[in-house]
Amino acid sequence: MVHMALSVGIVGLPNVGKSTLFNALTKNNVLAANYPFATIEPNVGIVGVPDERLKTLASIFDSKEILPASVSFVDIAGIVKGASEGAGLGNKFLANIRETDAICQVIRVFNDPDVVHVDGKISPLDDIETINTELILADIQSIDKAIPRLQKEARGNKEKTVILEEAEKARKALDEGKTVFAAKLDMELLKELFLLTAKPFLYVFNVDESGLGNEELQAPLRKLVEPAEAIFVNAKLETDLAELSEEEAKELLESVGQSESGLARL
Numbered sequence: 001m002v003h004m005a006l007s008v009g010i011v012g013l014p015n016v017g018k019s020t021l022f023n024a025l026t027k028n029n030v031l032a033a034n035y036p037f038a039t040i041e042p043n044v045g046i047v048g049v050p051d052e053r054l055k056t057l058a059s060i061f062d063s064k065e066i067l068p069a070s071v072s073f074v075d076i077a078g079i080v081k082g083a084s085e086g087a088g089l090g091n092k093f094l095a096n097i098r099e100t101d102a103i104c105q106v107i108r109v110f111n112d113p114d115v116v117h118v119d120g121k122i123s124p125l126d127d128i129e130t131i132n133t134e135l136i137l138a139d140i141q142s143i144d145k146a147i148p149r150l151q152k153e154a155r156g157n158k159e160k161t162v163i164l165e166e167a168e169k170a171r172k173a174l175d176e177g178k179t180v181f182a183a184k185l186d187m188e189l190l191k192e193l194f195l196l197t198a199k200p201f202l203y204v205f206n207v208d209e210s211g212l213g214n215e216e217l218q219a220p221l222r223k224l225v226e227p228a229e230a231i232f233v234n235a236k237l238e239t240d241l242a243e244l245s246e247e248e249a250k251e252l253l254e255s256v257g258q259s260e261s262g263l264a265r266l
Contacts, residue, residue, distance in 0.1 A: 007072045008202070009100035013127055015115050016108035017206040017235035022075040024238035025263055043075040074100055094138050094196065102200045105131055109207045109221070110234070124205065124221060135196045136174050143171045146193050163189050170195065201228045206235050213257045231265050238263050 012018040026045030047070065076096045097103065107124045150164040166189040173183035179197035180190065187198055203225040211217050212234055222230040234256075241249045241261050253261060 012106035018106045020235040
């Protein structure tokens, strides 16, 4: 039986390169290093975490096999405006994401006239706001359902009173457009509410190849999502790299001015 240390839900609007990125992640033998890709269901893949120290440790202890720590990535149904009300695959999206430990938002920055943007224009800020708004609205619904129950349970129960107070703080933060995680509330107290925005966020910007080393492009996008981590990848390039040998992949990366793949950084 495989025990997964971390489960990351990959989310994004339709046509942002989410599934391309997922496919590259789960086919990348270099990244998975001796950890076989396992399919749990069609949209879940287990990937080994690259760690050069493992080779050294294996030689010291004469290990016959190397099993890196693993992360399971879940390619979650594309989100659209109104998902919190069940639009598109909204209910499926929310159910799947509740089961993950962290959220990886894939944001489209690349231009491709053959790949239509769902809103008709490329705007990372608008896309982030759309996704965060739907997650916040879903959490508001969850809290509004939970508060009456917590109020009853809190009568004469100090532990429940503390949870109620934290839930009310979370409701206020959500009303202000903040995620619960960004509001730095007590996650342990809020655990029973299974709030989506209580999870840590990671942002993956899917850029054109020319955007990979472009600090002028990257700096404002990094600032946009602070203090969350921002990673810049070109999903098409990552797909190509996943099919190459280690030596060929290194040459391709060098040709676009990169020393490491976006997926290794992710």
